[in-house]
Amino acid sequence: MNVKFINGLIIAALSAPLCILGACNSSTQKTPASADTSKTDTGKKTKYLSQPLISSIYTADPSAHVFNGKIYIYPSHDINAGIPENDNGDHFAMRDYHILSMDSIGGKVTxxxxxxxxKDIPWAGRQLWAPDAAYKNGTYYLYFPVKDKQDVFHIGVATSANPAGPFKAEPQPIAGSYSIDPAVFTDTDGKTYMYFGGIWGGQLQRWITGKYEPNGSKTDSKQEDAPAISCKVALLKPDMKNFDGAAKNAVIVDSLGKPLLTKDHNRRFFEGSWMHKYNGKYYLTYSTGDTHLLCYAIGNSPLGPFTYKGVFMKPVEGWTTHHSIIEIKGKWYIFYHDTQLSGKTHLRNVKVTTLEHNADGSIKLIDPFL
Incomplete structure (x- = not known):
């Protein structure tokens, strides 16, 4: 048993044999209503707030959307590639996407x-990481980060007439795109924006000068007293396949309007951004990475700046925290992942639970454990 200490939480990770997954051959899963058991730590049961949506494959980084009244989830597909873990994330060696769908929260998952x-992405090299999707004028768009044949992350786009695919990739990545974790948001005025980026293995710190520096820092740690590297935001053209101008910094500031610093690992942006709009305000939510928190910042424009407001989800079991937030029939939900099924940081499973906005616009803190 590998016991991990994360922000004061004691998490016991047990290695789950792949037969756990192999025993579940059906392509549909019934979503459990709530958690009750799983890992043990010094004889005590760990109780989870919610259960995996599917256990026939490993899934992570869920980007959820409602299309035609149905919920579609666009996750990463984790595999056990046998690559040792490292800070570059080489062990996250995903090769394809499986799209999940469900008629309602708590219903059957397909x-x-x-x-x-x-293999069907002409320019791709390796590591097909966290995707997102959008819809416009009869076409569904799947946005994905993958390393090119020179091992540099860029973001590509693929299209389909069906929200579940199959999708056909464009022959080249989006011009001006780089790094990872695309999250696409269409505002009430019809304009669509892409938020993207991730430091460390996501390579965002290698683009500080405006061009890729292959020998640049592997992390952002050499700039501890400088403003933190920002999430990027770009307006998409009406064709949904190209940026309308260069990407800008989605700057996160403190209550005094000063940018968060690199050394502020409990608040600064790391990866996994998402945008949702609530009561006319723009909520940029994101992961702090090495401190395993989900935080939020609020702005008056989709371009920012965004004022840091706090943590809204405590650390999950595992290392990464990546999420999406959507409204379904007047209620808000967060889709996220942990490692309940495997106990290994790179073999994850997606989950969903409710998300609540307080009367003052703040987000109620979520604890992924009961």
């Missing part, structure tokens, strides 16, 4: 099979 394979 794995719709392979929607896009890395």
């Amino acid at each position: 794995d719709n099979g392979v929607a896009l394979d890395i």
